[in-house]
Structure formats: C-alpha cells, structure tokens
Amino acid sequence: MSFRSRREFLTASACGAILASRGMGGQEPDSSASVSEASADVAAKKVDCHLHINHFDRSIDDTIAHMDATGTDKAFVLPLETGEGGVLLRAETVLHAWHQHPDRIIPFCQTDIRRDDVLQRVRAYHLLGCRGVGEQKEHLPLSDRRVEAIIALCDELNWPITIHFQDGANGYNQGLAEHLERYLKRYRQVRIIGHAQTWWANISADVPPPDRGGLYPKGPVKPGGLLDRLLGEYPNLYADMSAGSGFNALSRDEEFTAGFIDRHPDQLLFGSDCPCRDGRGANFKGQCYATQLQSFLERIVSTRENLQKIYVDNAMRALNGNED
Ligand SMILES: [Zn+2]
Numbered sequence: 001m002s003f004r005s006r007r008e009f010l011t012a013s014a015c016g017a018i019l020a021s022r023g024m025g026g027q028e029p030d031s032s033a034s035v036s037e038a039s040a041d042v043a044a045k046k047v048d049c050h051l052h053i054n055h056f057d058r059s060i061d062d063t064i065a066h067m068d069a070t071g072t073d074k075a076f077v078l079p080l081e082t083g084e085g086g087v088l089l090r091a092e093t094v095l096h097a098w099h100q101h102p103d104r105i106i107p108f109c110q111t112d113i114r115r116d117d118v119l120q121r122v123r124a125y126h127l128l129g130c131r132g133v134g135e136q137k138e139h140l141p142l143s144d145r146r147v148e149a150i151i152a153l154c155d156e157l158n159w160p161i162t163i164h165f166q167d168g169a170n171g172y173n174q175g176l177a178e179h180l181e182r183y184l185k186r187y188r189q190v191r192i193i194g195h196a197q198t199w200w201a202n203i204s205a206d207v208p209p210p211d212r213g214g215l216y217p218k219g220p221v222k223p224g225g226l227l228d229r230l231l232g233e234y235p236n237l238y239a240d241m242s243a244g245s246g247f248n249a250l251s252r253d254e255e256f257t258a259g260f261i262d263r264h265p266d267q268l269l270f271g272s273d274c275p276c277r278d279g280r281g282a283n284f285k286g287q288c289y290a291t292q293l294q295s296f297l298e299r300i301v302s303t304r305e306n307l308q309k310i311y312v313d314n315a316m317r318a319l320n321g322n323e324d
C-alpha cells in the first residue's frame, strides 16, 4: 500500500484504527446491551441528544462532568463548525473527545454546507466514526438546495440529522411549515431531529410571527398543530426537547403536553443543549436545562416505560435506524 502524501497516510491510518476498533468490516458498535442495562434504572443511564463542547467555553472534561452530574450516560455531541449561533466547535474536537471517552460520547459532524467540498468532508467524517449530522444551523432557508443536499446525504448514509429551525430575520432553516414535509416525503431513511424555537412553536396550531412573540410563545396550546400531524405521519421524524425552546413549549400547557407525549412516545428525545458545567447552572443563570427537564418529565410522563423511551430508547433508534 502506498500513500501519495503524509496527510493521506494519516487519514487512512485513522480510518483503519477506527474500523478495527469497531470490528471487522467497520460495523456499527452494538448499542443494544447498554439500552437493556438501562431499563434497570431509568434515571441513571440517560442519553442526552443535544450537547456541545465549547458551549460557554466548556472544556471536554467539564462536558463529561455535566453528564456525570445529570445522570447522563451518553450524549450526541454536536459540532457547529461555522459558529453562526455563537458556539464554535470543530468536528475534529468532537472526534478527539470521543477517542478520550468512547463509551460516553456519540460523535456527530457538521461543516459549512456552502462549501463545494462539504459532501466529501462529511463522507470523511463518516469514515472517521461520526454517527450523524448536527447541529445544522446556518443562515440559509430550509428550501435551499444545499440544505436538501445534506439531508439527502444523511438519507444515503442511514444517519440522523439534527436541525435548528428558527424563522425570521437572521434565523436558520426558515420555512419549516412550508418545506419540511417535502423532505419527509422524499427521504424515508434519514431521521430528522427537530430542534429550537420555530420547531417548538409549531406544537400549537396558533404560531405568532417570529418578531411578535413567535419564537417563545406562551399560554395554552391550540390543538391541531403541525408537530402533531407530522410526527403522526412520519415515524422518522423526532423531537429534541432540549434548551429553553423545548422547555417553554412543553411547560406552557401541561395538560396538552401530557397528551402530546402519549401520542408520540417513540419520537421524543431527552436533550439539554445546556452550557453549564456542574448540573446546577453555576455559570448559567443558576439553571441547568438537563435537570430542569428531568424534573418536569418525571412529574408529567405517565409511565416508566415512556420515560425510558424518552431518556434512552428513542435516541438509540434515531441513531441507528430501524434495523437494530
Ligand atoms: Zn445546540
């Protein structure tokens, strides 16, 4: 075997080492064992579907400390390579963290979809061990052909993609109500994980414009919202409950939320998107999105079975697809 450059050699070596560590043929690691172990104690083995390193400058060690403090066994760690939302995290850093903590970190990748080489780069991250794309958060409308291209690649790779939906000026992936269903119809293998303000505003049939309270709408939910319909019709669509947007939507009308959870118990994902370092929010308004959501869920979810799904099983199905 010969390599044209040192870079090519290093890339091939890294891929080889990762493939070897996953077993012959580069098969996915077996996740079923950790899932069944978790059923013994729901509270101790959560999967956080939305976490960043570098969030408020949080180190890798402090990110693991956050997981330890919040009963989180594993986390989808999501790069944000363009830094457009204020957090800048390279996929290389996530891969480095995964090599240090292979049983805790589930590495995702994300890179600038406006670059011509984006699909090649994502394919390289796939070979290096990444398991999905996210957080997809760039100032482009959802209808942009480059957004569709990254969704199509995830479909081909049998991957999830976590998308930040925020309508309005300076938003991200604007146009959920107009364009998401077209992708859900066209791409049946990719798991689309919906996140952020406009995603959650659509829990209600009444969605105010983004510049008039529509990013964090308050008050009772009007039944018949887009999320209920899309989650009902497309089993590969998942809802990421993380951050202030998730908590606002779930807590604004508890009676509605209890029914929403009972209607879609297989598609809701526990997640935090929390920047704190200790599970108590010492560096973040004295608040931790992970523990805040956990207290809420443990009060409102009707069965331990559904709680186990939200904490663990749904995340693993979103990660692996249906064939595991
Ligand atoms: Zn995030």
Ligand SMILES: [Zn+2]
Pocket (backbone or CB within 6 Å): 066, 272, 274, 275, 276, 277, 278, 279, 280, 281, 287, 288, 289, 290, 291
């Ligand atoms: Zn926290």
